[in-house]
Amino acid sequence: MNKRLILIIVAVLVALGLGVGAWLYYGQADTPAATAEPVTYSGYDFPASAKEIDWKDREIFKAGLVDSAVGSLKDLSRASTYYISLEIAPDLVSPIKGHQIVRFFNTEKGALTEIYFRLYPNFQGGKIEVSHMTLDGGAMIPSLESADTALRVDLKDPLQPGESLVMEMDFELSIPTEMGGNYGLYGYFEDVLVLDTFYPMIPAFDENGWNKQTPQNNGDLTYTDASFYIVQVKAPADLVLASSGVAVDQQIKGSTQTTVFASGPARDFYLAGSRKFVEINEQIGETLVRVYTRPEYSVNQAYALDYATHAIEILSRQVGEYPYTEFEILSSPMRALGIEYPGITSIVVDEFVDGVELYGMPSEQMLESTLAHETGHMWFYNTVGNDQQNQPWVDEALVQYMTYIYYLDRYGDGDGYVESWKYRWSRVENADIPIGLPAGEYHGAEYSGIVYGRGPLFFYDLENKYGLDTVMSAVQSYYQDHLWGNGTTEDIRAALEDACDCDLSAEFEDWVYEKPYVE
Known part of the structure; x- marks a missing residue:
């Protein structure tokens, strides 16, 4: 394929808002051999109430962390x-009943007079209703804000720095079967149940206060502090579950499974499932x-395993060790190419269909670009968080x-990917927009x-001025300095x-910065 034709294909793809990788120049990876291995569970008794919880005991989370990340528990x-x-009901679309207990510490410098929970299903075409909320055992009456996506809980007494409280609540989820807001990431579509940001979630508190704004039309939703999650799922026994974290217990009685997952530290918790899923894996x-x-989709499934294992190895070496003992990838319908969550990513199902072209390229080649990008978010969004809105x-x-x-690491040349950034920017006439x-x-x-075109070209411009080693030294320092914290533009x-x-x-x-307004 000549270079002119290659650039034409790049142009067509990026015009549609799609990522395209350097494989256009380098060819594709060999299909790896992979077989599924049975997973064993160590056993865990899920607490029936807050009184049964030993909040100081975090041994369960060690199963999901590599040795170098265990120190984060302390x-x-x-x-x-x-x-x-x-x-989760057998039909997968009936309302899901949930219960949540959360302990929250005030890690800010001043007292807090209220706490917020984000209710993102109300923005995503579904609905979440919270009831029976208690604070340290006493009943609470919260109020809704920000188009019903923020739940405000006023505290009777201010929560002083270093103090903690325990909140408990029931919630019920309505599951849409037609895609709603935020790229169609929450609901039941084509035999796949996807639960994006489904639970009442405590947002970040920064110099601007609580992150409680109404969601914007572009971008991902979450801005949270790293937290820990123990999640018990009762579901049909034949439902194959994929999630953040690791399964620490699974019991099957008749047609029902009860599976417990432990995840953390992590920005949020994600759960998906399908009766049609089959798994391959590699250590x-x-x-x-x-x-x-x-x-x-077994052919492209094998490609996905190859791309993911290489991305984990390369980025661990280039940035810092991947912190978890599992990394999961699933295919699902969506209005995006892919979406990241802690320890797991969902890729649009179209990219798993082998033997077809998507917008002028083989599907397995588009899959590499998408999966490498989403894997990069395990370092930047999750391990180092930020205000994504x-x-x-x-x-x-x-991450671009x-x-x-x-x-560059795998094939020795990243020019093809750089060309895709340039064409993205050219779609808006190389506008001087920050x-x-x-x-x-x-x-x-x-x-x-x-953001996806001009943004990475900023880093590339610095690479050309100061050298690749300088830019990567900065990336590594930013990562280490803000490990499990949140980073900003100024950081x-x-x-x-x-x-x-x-x-x-x-x-x-x-x-980067917004230009001063001039009349």
Whole structure:
């Protein structure tokens, strides 16, 4: 294939808002051999009430962490801990009944007079209703805000710094069968149940207060602190479940399974399931990589396993060790190419159909680009969090650059991926729009063209000026300095300036910051 034709294909793909990887120049990987291995469970008794919980005992989470990450259990002793139980009906679309117990610490410098929970199913075409809420055993009457996506709980007495409280509640989830807001990530579609941000979730509190704003039209939703999750799922026994974390107990009685998952530290908890899923897996170091899809997609399933294991190995070496003992990939219908969650990613099912072309390219080749990008989010969004609504470039542009690092490391050249950024930006006529705006301030093709196109070109420009080693030193420092915390635009700037030993004011003014309004 000549280079001119290659660039034409790149143009067509990016015009549709799709990522395209350096495989256009380098060919595709060999199909790996992979077989499913049985999973064994160590056993766990899920508590029936808050009184049965030993909040200091975090031994259960060690099963999901590689050796180098176990220290986070002590480092994050004041992170929120959720106990969530779910009952999923056999038809998978009846309302799901849930119960949640969460302990929350005030880790801020001042007292808190209220606490918020985000109710994202109300934005995603479904519905979540919270009832029977108690605070340290006493009944509470919360109120809804932000188009019913934020639940405010006023505290009788201010919660002082270092103090904690325990909140308990019931909730019920309505499951849509038609895709709603946020790319169709929540509901039951084509035999797959996907539960994105389904539970009452405590958001981050920063210099602007609680993150309680109405969701913007672009970008991902969550901005949270790293937390711990123990989740019990009662579901049909033949439902194959994929989730954040690891399964620590599974019991099957008749037609019902009761499976308990432990996850953390993590930004949120994700759950999906299908009766049609089959699994293949492969061990790489301390991490088991697992891929779930339908049996007719076995060819691209094997490709996905190859891409994911290489991405985990490369980014662990380039940035920092992947923290979990599992990484899961599943196929599902959605209005995006892929979406990241802690320890798991969901990829649009179209990319798993082998022997077809998607927008001018073989599906398995598009799959590599998408999967490498979503794997990169395990480092930036999860291990290092950020405000994905108000500073989406902090993770998305950086992960685009890390996907280029994947191709550069694996194939020796990342030019093909760089060309895709350039074409994304050209779709908005190379507009001088800052990459650091809130997601909702981009219109039409601007979000893709600026955040995913111009955004990584900012890092590439710095690479050309100061060298690849300098940029990667900054990335590594940013990662280590904010491990399990949240990073910002200014944190990335500080890491870059420290690495280059230079003042990047001009570069950040040209690329990142909002321009002053001039009449």
